[in-house]
Amino acid sequence: MQFVLAAGGTGGHMIPAHALAAELKARGHGVLLITDARGAKIPGLFKDVPVHVLPAGRLSKTPWGLVKAARSVMAGRREAKALYAKHRPDAVVGFGGYPAFPALLAASAKGIPTVLHEQNAVLGRVNRLLAGRAAAIGTAYERVERLKPRDAAKVVLVGNPVRASIVRLGEMPFPAFDEVAPLKLLVTGGSQGATVLGEVVPDGLGALQEGLRHRLQVIQQCRPDDIERVRATYRALGIPAELSTYIEDMDSKLGECHLMIGRAGASTIAELTAAGRPAILVPLPIATDDHQTANAREMARAGGARMIPQPGFTPQTLARQIEALADDPEALSNAAARSLSVGRPHAARDLANLVERIGGGESVLPVGRVQATPPTATFAPAGAAA
Structure with a gap:
């Protein structure tokens, strides 16, 4: 055909x-x-x-x-x-x-x-x-x-x-995480809206408890106009971060991460739930018909994501949400399983x-x-x- x-x-x-x-x-x-x-x-x-x-x-x-x-x-x-x-x-x-x-x-x-x-x-x-x-x-x-x-x-x-490579991630065990293991974060902003993540996420990670902050490994997508500013912020905070304007090997990056922070676009939600990865989602407020908020609801209700409306997306709020998940290793793996439960x-x-x-x-x-x-x-x- x-x-x-x-x-x-x-x-x-x-x-x-x-x-x-x-x-x-x-x-x-x-x-x-x-x-x-x-x-x-x-x-x-x-x-x-x-x-x-x-x-x-x-x-x-x-x-x-x-x-x-x-x-x-x-x-x-x-x-x-x-x-x-x-x-x-x-x-x-x-x-x-x-x-x-x-x-x-x-x-x-x-x-x-x-x-x-x-x-x-x-x-x-x-x-x-x-x-x-x-x-x-x-x-x-x-x-x-x-x-x-x-x-x-x-x-x-x-x-x-x-993609089939994303589906395969859901068939594999969630990356090992305990009280001493590195916490691997993936930060993406989709085709729009990455600037607010570049403004809030580095400061939010800097506000984490010292023991957790020193265990961070960050991969973040940035707008071209923002990347040097974000790099300088991470350098000043002493947080190792790999920055790029486009993540082409998303399957491998998603496979390695324990937690994703980003927008609630349809493909993002589909990939997270197919791979079984927990997330902190910040819906794009100007999305037509507020569809990103609607997208995030199923995953959030299942317990696979925490949703923060952009007006309330501050460094302090982000830090508290990350700590709530990372302070209990079982919380992350449970959130991953709940994410996978609503995947298709x-x-x-x-x-x-x-x-x-x-x-x-x-x-x-x-x-x-x-x-x-x-x-x-x-x-x-x-x-x-x-």
Whole structure:
């Protein structure tokens, strides 16, 4: 079979698309990626998959911005239709983000079935616009905000696909930790919002009890503009830290760490729960519909994460949370087990099964139950997408 995967240009959309592509290719299917210029440049993804870059507008509140976006979307739709005329796919799979919009519109116009995948606990804007046309919607959470009840019958709970190397971490023992072992921390900020972590985390680690502070080993992702300042702070505190602007070998870094501190993006949550790693999560407050807070709730309720809203994310609060986990070695291993308990490590397999069924003309056969909830004031639009 032949499949087109359409994904926006951020890691949150591209990583699950990459994991599905690997699963489909392993089954002998052909895969083509449609994305934007940003997505095509993300390192380490889709190295053996043909990539087609489409023009795609972004919705704007200004009249001129809307006109420009509409023109770009229609141009992308025409280009995608021409592509499908030459190489007709069995199905087109959309992972959200504005670059996926024209590819999915073109598929509907050509009578090609579409499958949407929603990584977040709140249905994204593009997926909301296209849900009525989709043959199936794969979700990562049992409860999905802004999913209309009329679309619930086409929903399948599959999880959020992660790389096989991440899944393997969940099959291995949690790294040994006791009263004298080093405490290995991984600090990531996703594609946005790493600055606040660079401002708070070093000072928070510096506020730890002396015995614990001297046992720290830190790996941290920083914005390019922040990295030298953060490095100087760690040097002054005497805390060994490995800093970089992008962590390409995330699987090995996640495998070594005892605790992750970072945002609550969909891919971050999926990787943490598949690998079984505890976390302190600071949801991005400007994320559309506050979806990062919604993402973090399941893991936090299970006891695999502690969630700190950004206004309360201070060095002192962070230090107390780390001490509460690290002072009792069993607390970390228990949190790791609770994180793993809400993971869905077979998401790539289950999503591939769904895509094959739809591509083969079959109906949706749910592998899980998803609760559809109407829009509420709690999840009103809150700003730019994460």
